[in-house]
Amino acid sequence: MKPEYLIICVEDEPDVLDAVLRDLAPFESHFIIEGFGSADSVRDFLTASSAGTLKPALFVCDHMMPGTTGVDFLVDVETFGLAAGAKKMLLTGQAGLLETVKAVNQGHLDYYLAKPWTPESLQQAVRLLLTSFIREQDLNPMPYMGVLDPAQLADMLRGDRRLTDR
Amino acid sequence: MSTLQKLGLILGIAGFLLPFLIRFDDLSFPGHLALSIFLLAAFFWMLEPIPIHATSLLVILLGVGLLSGAGPVFGGMDPELVFGMHGGFRPGSAAAYVGTLANPIIILFLGGFMLADAAVKFDFDRNVTRVLMKPFGTRPKWILLGLMTVTGLLSAFMSNTATTAMMMTVILPFMSTMPSGDRFKVALALSIPFAANIGGMATPIGSPPNAIVVAASARAGHAISFGEWMSMALPLVIVAMLATWWLLYRMHRPTVTDIRLRQDTTWNRSRKAKLFYGVFGATLLLWVTESWHGVSSNYVALVPITFLSVFSVMEPSDLRKLPWEVLWLVAGGIALGIYMEQTRLSDWMVGLIDWSAFSGVVILGMFAFIGLLISNFMSNTVAATLLMPLAITIGLSQGDAGIANPTLLALMIGLGTSFAMVLPISTPPNAIAMATGVVKTSDMARSGLAVGLIGIVLLITFSVFFWNDIIH
Numbered sequence: 001m002k003p004e005y006l007i008i009c010v011e012d013e014p015d016v017l018d019a020v021l022r023d024l025a026p027f028e029s030h031f032i033i034e035g036f037g038s039a040d041s042v043r044d045f046l047t048a049s050s051a052g053t054l055k056p057a058l059f060v061c062d063h064m065m066p067g068t069t070g071v072d073f074l075v076d077v078e079t080f081g082l083a084a085g086a087k088k089m090l091l092t093g094q095a096g097l098l099e100t101v102k103a104v105n106q107g108h109l110d111y112y113l114a115k116p117w118t119p120e121s122l123q124q125a126v127r128l129l130l131t132s133f134i135r136e137q138d139l140n141p142m143p144y145m146g147v148l149d150p151a152q153l154a155d156m157l158r159g160d161r162r163l164t165d166r
Numbered sequence: 167m168s169t170l171q172k173l174g175l176i177l178g179i180a181g182f183l184l185p186f187l188i189r190f191d192d193l194s195f196p197g198h199l200a201l202s203i204f205l206l207a208a209f210f211w212m213l214e215p216i217p218i219h220a221t222s223l224l225v226i227l228l229g230v231g232l233l234s235g236a237g238p239v240f241g242g243m244d245p246e247l248v249f250g251m252h253g254g255f256r257p258g259s260a261a262a263y264v265g266t267l268a269n270p271i272i273i274l275f276l277g278g279f280m281l282a283d284a285a286v287k288f289d290f291d292r293n294v295t296r297v298l299m300k301p302f303g304t305r306p307k308w309i310l311l312g313l314m315t316v317t318g319l320l321s322a323f324m325s326n327t328a329t330t331a332m333m334m335t336v337i338l339p340f341m342s343t344m345p346s347g348d349r350f351k352v353a354l355a356l357s358i359p360f361a362a363n364i365g366g367m368a369t370p371i372g373s374p375p376n377a378i379v380v381a382a383s384a385r386a387g388h389a390i391s392f393g394e395w396m397s398m399a400l401p402l403v404i405v406a407m408l409a410t411w412w413l414l415y416r417m418h419r420p421t422v423t424d425i426r427l428r429q430d431t432t433w434n435r436s437r438k439a440k441l442f443y444g445v446f447g448a449t450l451l452l453w454v455t456e457s458w459h460g461v462s463s464n465y466v467a468l469v470p471i472t473f474l475s476v477f478s479v480m481e482p483s484d485l486r487k488l489p490w491e492v493l494w495l496v497a498g499g500i501a502l503g504i505y506m507e508q509t510r511l512s513d514w515m516v517g518l519i520d521w522s523a524f525s526g527v528v529i530l531g532m533f534a535f536i537g538l539l540i541s542n543f544m545s546n547t548v549a550a551t552l553l554m555p556l557a558i559t560i561g562l563s564q565g566d567a568g569i570a571n572p573t574l575l576a577l578m579i580g581l582g583t584s585f586a587m588v589l590p591i592s593t594p595p596n597a598i599a600m601a602t603g604v605v606k607t608s609d610m611a612r613s614g615l616a617v618g619l620i621g622i623v624l625l626i627t628f629s630v631f632f633w634n635d636i637i638h
Contacts, residue, residue, distance in 0.1 A: 146603040150338040157331035158286050163375050163594060164324045164489040165366070166218060166545040 039068035063092035074107035087129040107115035174213025194253040200509040206638035211548040219491035222498020236260035278371035282324040296429040306420040318365030326362040330498035330595035350420030359595030375550040376601025379580030386572035391464035406442025499551030512559040524567035537582030585621030588614035
């Protein structure tokens with residue numbers, strides 16, 4: 001299928017960013033996965049494409065980065081109309097309690113995954129978040145069937161009023 | 167709009183205008199008007215520049231405008247004058263045309279839809295699946311049969327598409343654990359849509375094309391009761407199901423030896439759920455005993471419609487979610503059939519070919535085959551709608567004693583369309599199977615073609631040896 005939504009990964013250490021992108025490879029068939037080295041480069045990208053057709057579905061963010069921290073960035077993202085509804089994940093070992101609370105309360109954080117992570121735990125978390133996104137945006141779940149959480153898919157397909165006999 | 171859709175738009179409009187520009191001998195003026203509507207509808211339905219239910223509504227609107235006594239063409243004219251001028255055509259009743267939206271068959275389907283949606287609301291379908299799968303154990307061969315049996319059973323009264331969606335998620339978790347080379351995944355993924363389409367033939371409410379069959383047969387003089395339909399279709403469904411199971415198993419052998427499907431559902435014991443179980447059971451009972459109590463199944467359908475509402479088992483928010491557009495799709499199909507009959511357009515179309523050259527059985531086979539063929543590329547209901555008026559007219563001219571009578575021909579077309587499972591676009595259940603990513607188009611085409619051929623053979627065999635006697 002032609003992907004219409006983005007998964008945006010923000011991580012300043014190139015090796016770590018590569019690892020994240022590698023682990024997210026199974027989702028490439030259905031989403032466009034972009035990696036960025038800093039929060040500012042994401043902001044530039046989003047403002048440039050705010051007239052475009054691609055919308056972010058998920059942010060996977062490190063916290064400790066030069067310039068804007070991950071938490072502050074996720075709080076910031078709330079102001080981007082384009083990113084409304086996108087799911088937010090913190091992938092870090094270095095966010096203290098205060099910052100995490102801020103991310104949850106002001107940034108509406110959806111998931112916190114501590115470093116170091118296993119590919120399975122990252123993929124499972126991403127799968128759940130993407131499924132929630134598709135559900136909340138009321139998108140047609142059919143094209144995404146290969147990557148969605150099967151348990152939730154049952155309810156989505158059964159309740160989807162677009163699927164009728166003809 | 168895609169290229170095909172643009173083509174459909176152009177052809178539809180061109181087709182609509184054609185009878186205004188060219189005069190066909192032997193076709194009356196109202197017949198030309200009906201031909202305009204037919205050509206517009208045919209191209210719009212086939213290539214879908216607008217949604218198919220919208221085309222159905224256009225059909226009703228154009229009928230009222232062009233052919234009824236309330237429209238601009240024949241409005242205000244003395245019906246007897248029109249009768250004399252236009253070869254025995256009396257302007258149609260606009261109320262009758264619009265009334266197709268509440269045709270008794272539509273009411274029957276509305277009852278079926280409400281029961282089906284209530285079943286989903288109270289998890290009835292998932293619980294039935296869990297309970298009925300238990301006896302089938304864990305061996306792949308029997309699990310496959312179990313899945314197909316349950317799918318077929320559910321799709322007989324629920325929509326094939328909803329049943330496929332639900333059953334697909336039962337097998338998806340397990341399929342993701344299977345080794346990638348295991349061909350049995352394909353068997354599992356294909357078994358669901360195939361079983362759903364086959365199961366949809368078992369009852370009049372199983373699938374929308376069935377409504378076209380019942381409506382057409384009723385207009386031709388033979389109303390097929392719920393029980394009569396089942397006594398004809400159910401044996402065929404069972405044979406087709408077993409044949410398809412055997413076929414899929416042979417073509418896609420498993421390497422796994424054990425299949426465990428996890429289903430975490432429990433029976434809903436709330437008051438409303440119990441009321442639903444009661445209404446469902448009562449309706450089913452009344453439907454199958456129609457020949458004893460004599461009340462048409464169409465009006466029995468008012469029982470679930472009424473009592474699910476009376477007890478607020480289905481609330482307005484539920485009612486709003488019913489697939490009303492499918493009902494309208496069928497209504498438009500019924501209306502078109504009426505126009506073609508009233509204006510003698512079907513007589514004219516049938517007269518273009520010399521049918522006396524073909525024996526009754528050949529005609530049966532031809533309609534089954536053509537129905538199946540074209541339905542692979544378009545909606546089953548549309549395929550049935552387009553072929554039905556011709557078949558009924560031929561059937562009536564052949565005389566009721568012949569094998570190619572209207573009811574059998576209608577069944578050939580309606581059930582033939584349900585056997586069309588070659589491509590992802592053939593039916594929504596096929597599309598769902600494709601979306602899993604487990605099935606290649608070539609897998610589906612190979613198995614689908616085989617099932618289609620089996621279907622035609624079964625349809626002709628059952629008609630000739632069993633159904634003709636049941637009808638007469």
